[in-house]
Amino acid sequence: MEREFRTELTFAKELDAKDPLRNIRDRFYVQSNEIYMDGNSLGLASKDAEKALLKMMDIWKNEGIKLWDGLFHYAGKLGEMSAPLINAYPEEVVITGSTTINIHQCISTLYKPNKERYKILVDDLNFPTDRYAIDSQVRLHGYDPKEAVKVVKSADGRFIDESAIIEAMTEEVAIILLPTVLYRSSQVLDMKRVTAAAHQRGILIGWDLCHAIGAIPMDFKEIDPDFAVWCTYKYLSAGPGSIAGLYMNQKHFKETPGLAGWWGNKDDTQFELKHEFEHQRDASGWQIGSPSFLAMAPLEGTLSIFNEVGMTKIREKSLSITAYLMYLIDEKLTKYGYSIGNPREDNKRGGHVCLEHEEAYRICKALKAAKIIPDFREPNVIRLAPIALYNTYEEVYTLVETLEDIAMNKIYEQFSNERTLVV
Numbered sequence: 001m002e003r004e005f006r007t008e009l010t011f012a013k014e015l016d017a018k019d020p021l022r023n024i025r026d027r028f029y030v031q032s033n034e035i036y037m038d039g040n041s042l043g044l045a046s047k048d049a050e051k052a053l054l055k056m057m058d059i060w061k062n063e064g065i066k067l068w069d070g071l072f073h074y075a076g077k078l079g080e081m082s083a084p085l086i087n088a089y090p091e092e093v094v095i096t097g098s099t100t101i102n103i104h105q106c107i108s109t110l111y112k113p114n115k116e117r118y119k120i121l122v123d124d125l126n127f128p129t130d131r132y133a134i135d136s137q138v139r140l141h142g143y144d145p146k147e148a149v150k151v152v153k154s155a156d157g158r159f160i161d162e163s164a165i166i167e168a169m170t171e172e173v174a175i176i177l178l179p180t181v182l183y184r185s186s187q188v189l190d191m192k193r194v195t196a197a198a199h200q201r202g203i204l205i206g207w208d209l210c211h212a213i214g215a216i217p218m219d220f221k222e223i224d225p226d227f228a229v230w231c232t233y234k235y236l237s238a239g240p241g242s243i244a245g246l247y248m249n250q251k252h253f254k255e256t257p258g259l260a261g262w263w264g265n266k267d268d269t270q271f272e273l274k275h276e277f278e279h280q281r282d283a284s285g286w287q288i289g290s291p292s293f294l295a296m297a298p299l300e301g302t303l304s305i306f307n308e309v310g311m312t313k314i315r316e317k318s319l320s321i322t323a324y325l326m327y328l329i330d331e332k333l334t335k336y337g338y339s340i341g342n343p344r345e346d347n348k349r350g351g352h353v354c355l356e357h358e359e360a361y362r363i364c365k366a367l368k369a370a371k372i373i374p375d376f377r378e379p380n381v382i383r384l385a386p387i388a389l390y391n392t393y394e395e396v397y398t399l400v401e402t403l404e405d406i407a408m409n410k411i412y413e414q415f416s417n418e419r420t421l422v423v
């Protein structure tokens with residue numbers, strides 16, 4: 001989509017004044033002396049999340065063990081509230097575990113290798129935890145990952161070509177795990193095309209939505225993937241280490257969970273405490289142990305914001321504000337060695353901008369010293385995520401001014417290139 005932008009500050013202010021989401025920002029804890037561009041790593045806290053957490057504390061304080069009466073189906077209720085974000089059926093979604101645990105759960109349920117079909121197909125740009133989980137899953141079946149994990153390689157280290165993925169869907173492939181949005185370059189893979197191609201070849205497919213959920217709308221009723229997993233601490237702003245999401249397509253409800261536990265047992269017989277597992281035939285049947293209410297409650301608060309605003313408006317603002325950021329980068333920063341490393345097309349870029357520079361690490365340090373919070377990804381990427389619900393166009397303007405100053409005046413030279421533990 002063509003958008004008209006101008007470089008002056010007054011124009012950023014005009015965009016903010018016209019922003020239909022401008023009042024939502026007040027519901028988040030935005031620090032007045034800081035510009036936060038890292039909501040794709042850890043989303044900011046909201047008042048709605050805080051209220052939901054405090055309500056949960058009150059329930060615990062006042063009700064003790066009696067709290068189970070009202071909260072027995074809480075993981076399913078949050079699943080139901082999450083379902084509109086991906087247009088799934090409510091019973092296909094549950095809030096449980098972590099992304100990594102949920103990958104183990106879904107793969108161990110659906111990966112049934114035999115002599116002909118035993119490979120798992122992945123890409124080489126996904127977040128490493130996905131790969132560690134896949135390697136360990138094939139090992140559990142007695143295979144060597146070097147033989148049983150098939151890797152689609154990126155040609156340029158930035159993007160994955162969907163045609164290359166489809167070409168790699170050969171007869172030995174049993175199941176596929178891919179990211180919807182690549183965590184470094186922000187590329188959005190065409191889930192519909194890739195999923196359809198997998199199914200035409202008799203291959204199951206699941207998606208890691210960590211960088212997509214809450215940033216881009218998805219239509220699971222149309223895409224029809226077999227499973228999906230996601231964290232809730234990035235765009236969904238449910239708090240550090242908040243409980244993750246799991247989608248299981250209803251056609252697999254008949255399957256027995258690879259990692260069974262008593263919270264996956266049928267509701268009506270769970271407390272009979274029998275030693276025979278009776279599987280609950282919906283997504284909540286893929287829970288393992290007791291749900292962690294205090295780590296889930298903030299999600300109830302933020303999901304109420306997402307459902308009130310709706311993913312269409314969130315995506316519209318996100319596309320507009322990231323397009324504005326790219327425009328300012330083109331206008332003001334390319335002459336200082338910065339370049340854009342994400343796809344430019346609306347349907348191909350996620351919620352963050354991938355800014356590359358050979359001094360990216362020290363530039364990130366200089367940004368932080370100037371009270372702007374980006375994040376750095378090896379080897380040369382500054383990830384910048386102006387979040388639809390709480391960032392402003394004026395903040396993007398100030399960010400670009402600061403990036404210009406840091407490069408033009410070589411301010412980054414004041415900082416060490418030595419890597420610290422968390423970047």
Ligand SMILES: Cc1ncc(COP(=O)(O)O)c(C=O)c1O
Pocket residue numbers: 098099100101126127129130179183208210211231244
């Ligand atoms: C694509 C992707 N998958 C998984 C994770 C992390 O997994 P977990 O939520 O289990 O820590 C991340 C974290 O940034 C990620 O970007």
